[in-house]
Amino acid sequence: MNIGDGTRAVRAGLPDPVKYEPTLPGPVFAAHYHLPGEPTGPYTYGRDENPTWTHLERAISELEAPGEPVETVVFASGMAAISAVAFSQLRAGDAMVLPDDGYQALPLLRERLEAYGVTVRTAPTAADAQLRVLEGARLLWIETPSNPGLDVCDIRRLVKEAHAAGALVAVDNTLATPLGQRPLELGADFSVASDTKGMTGHGDILLGHVTSGNPELAAGVRRWRKVVGAIPGPMEAWLAHRSLATLQLRVDRQCAGALILARALEARADVDGLRYPGLPGDPSYRIASQQMRRFGSVVSFVLPDREWAERFLDGLRLVDDATSFGGVRSTAERRGRWGGDAVPEGFIRFSVGAEDPEDLVADVLRALDEAAS
Numbered sequence: 001m002n003i004g005d006g007t008r009a010v011r012a013g014l015p016d017p018v019k020y021e022p023t024l025p026g027p028v029f030a031a032h033y034h035l036p037g038e039p040t041g042p043y044t045y046g047r048d049e050n051p052t053w054t055h056l057e058r059a060i061s062e063l064e065a066p067g068e069p070v071e072t073v074v075f076a077s078g079m080a081a082i083s084a085v086a087f088s089q090l091r092a093g094d095a096m097v098l099p100d101d102g103y104q105a106l107p108l109l110r111e112r113l114e115a116y117g118v119t120v121r122t123a124p125t126a127a128d129a130q131l132r133v134l135e136g137a138r139l140l141w142i143e144t145p146s147n148p149g150l151d152v153c154d155i156r157r158l159v160k161e162a163h164a165a166g167a168l169v170a171v172d173n174t175l176a177t178p179l180g181q182r183p184l185e186l187g188a189d190f191s192v193a194s195d196t197k198g199m200t201g202h203g204d205i206l207l208g209h210v211t212s213g214n215p216e217l218a219a220g221v222r223r224w225r226k227v228v229g230a231i232p233g234p235m236e237a238w239l240a241h242r243s244l245a246t247l248q249l250r251v252d253r254q255c256a257g258a259l260i261l262a263r264a265l266e267a268r269a270d271v272d273g274l275r276y277p278g279l280p281g282d283p284s285y286r287i288a289s290q291q292m293r294r295f296g297s298v299v300s301f302v303l304p305d306r307e308w309a310e311r312f313l314d315g316l317r318l319v320d321d322a323t324s325f326g327g328v329r330s331t332a333e334r335r336g337r338w339g340g341d342a343v344p345e346g347f348i349r350f351s352v353g354a355e356d357p358e359d360l361v362a363d364v365l366r367a368l369d370e371a372a373s
């Protein structure tokens, strides 16, 4: 059936209706299931499978690749999902290519992989530079738009070259969400995300997922979850599924707000290095428009120095000074406070929530004016 994103989001993963049962069945809390006789699936032991995960996994699959026979495996966090792909696919002696400007825990992943004898090479996201270090790699890891720099690479092009070189491709789709970008349609082998961010959107749960159109690859990831036990709680999985119903509403509102904020910041002399992939003129705009359907909720920019940035963050009334992004309540932070990202001291990562854009812009412009004086 040809339906829109909003319709798909509200119905995604719902089981067939059963009289007297809720539309979305409640969380199933079970360490084990009643299992007389031969111990065969689908539900035997709680670390292996749970009906609440099954509903959520079907929902995410429908969003990641509508109408396609793909499989999703949900995890306790985004890092659990990322680790599952890397550690289920790589062996000692393999090589993996990572972005050097991606999520800040990727260097920790690198350290672990190297300790197990995997060679890791890095290159920037921009200008498809990872292609230059692809030779002989088994797995190419892409993060686009990259976090926090918001550079974009050409997924179709990287997939084509990687497959020709015998490498699998995984895309970290956290920032875009499946409504912003569908990596599997662009040829990737895995779409991976932290559902802690825009996917669930309320800043109250940690979760992650891996989706693949290749049943063998998906089975490897599922087996890894069983081995490591990085399983989501049923309550988190159910809350995530409930949250997906509003995904299109949230993402549309947040993307519209992000563009309005970016336009307002464009005019400011105290704002430098403004980035938003949906802003015509942004270095990411051309490729982003070819592969993204929505441009995300994150805007980044640079204020003159650290103290200036701190005054700005202190002055905001509608925006929490907090890390993470993609939530219905706007957040902003001075990214340099963590160390690890190669960003200037005054670099601000701003996540646009679902507030009225005119209220948000007024708050930001007032806080900027106060920070300047």
Ligand SMILES: *Cc1c(COP(=O)(O)O)cnc(C)c1O
Pocket: 077, 078, 079, 080, 103, 143, 147, 172, 174, 175, 193, 194, 195, 196, 197, 206, 207, 208
């Ligand atoms: C937050 C984030 C992760 C890690 O997800 P957790 O749910 O915190 O484990 C991975 N990739 C990106 C791009 C992220 O923003």
